[in-house]
Amino acid sequence: MKNKTLIVIAGPTAVGKTSFSIELAKMLGTEIVSSDSRQFYKEISIGTAKPTKEELARVKHHFINSLSIDEYYNVSRFEREVLDLLDELFLTYDYVVMTGGSGLYIDTVCKGIDELPDADESLRNLLKRRYKEEGLENLLDELKALDPEFYEEVDQDNPNRVLRALEVIRGTGKKYSELRKQPAKERPFNILKFCLNHEREELFERISLRVDQMVKEGLIDEVKSQLPNRHLNALNTVGYKEIFQYLDGNISLEQALTDLKTNTRRYAKRQITWFKRDPAYVWVHPNDINKVLEVIRNGIR
């Protein structure tokens, strides 16, 4: 029954997922699904380290340049669209490679996510205003009254979490804690998960080099072209927010690049933390594609 396999290639930013995945997809004769929440957007390419045109020509990629920067999108839509696409791809291929650094997006494809309402912008803005005017305490009191169970488990220092919970409760009339209790979904295909990683020092060196390379390729102009869109969520992103600061004249270019590198390192760390939590990942060095092939081979038996 489960004779089809999704091969997940995860890992921190700048580790080398793109070229690794292309090699792997070539060897397996298949296509690539991107699980990168910023490479969707066709307007931003340099700062998101998208595959190059040449790379895109070597293997068919999905979910790269699939959205315009002002389009609303979320992880649930991604889940649905990827599952639909996989149905189709598995008619032709035994394996499909999924690669990208967005842990939540990967997990949602692999395990599903609870049925929750999409963001309700007007409600969200209302709650945001209350947060600014009244502070988090009042909102926490309300959450405690409406959903004591979630109040106990929520990160009470994190406004985003508290606001989202209230948004869902108000939007559905149900408790957030009850809506989030659905079990992980089973997928009709096998999943093999790999996480690429380097020694920390080498990863940081790669990050530094890549940022310098992005600047040479025209990062500043790309960010400049997005100044009118800067309020959009897609641009609340490492690589863009630092350059916006430079373009605003708040910091020097040198400082902006230093900040960009620092923030990229921190992002990489958060990614590693996310992937470490999932014991299903097999950790591999980006040179060691044979290890992946071996696991795939053993997986068949």
Next chain:
RNA sequence: GGUACCAUAGCUCAGUUGGUAGAGCAACGGACUGAAAAUCCGUGUGUCCCUGGUUCAAAUCCAGGUGGUACCA
């Protein structure tokens, strides 16, 4: 070669009249359900340059050494 100043966390530096040390940044660890490249939480990681001396006790005082910086030759 001489004189002066300096040497403390990865970096920049604080450290009172002697009581084995602490800030910023960096880093490290963690959380994570429609904003996720987002958002949030936690943590000092040290041969106080070396050797000897004074002292109950030395990052701190003394001597010598080493290294650095500046000036004079």
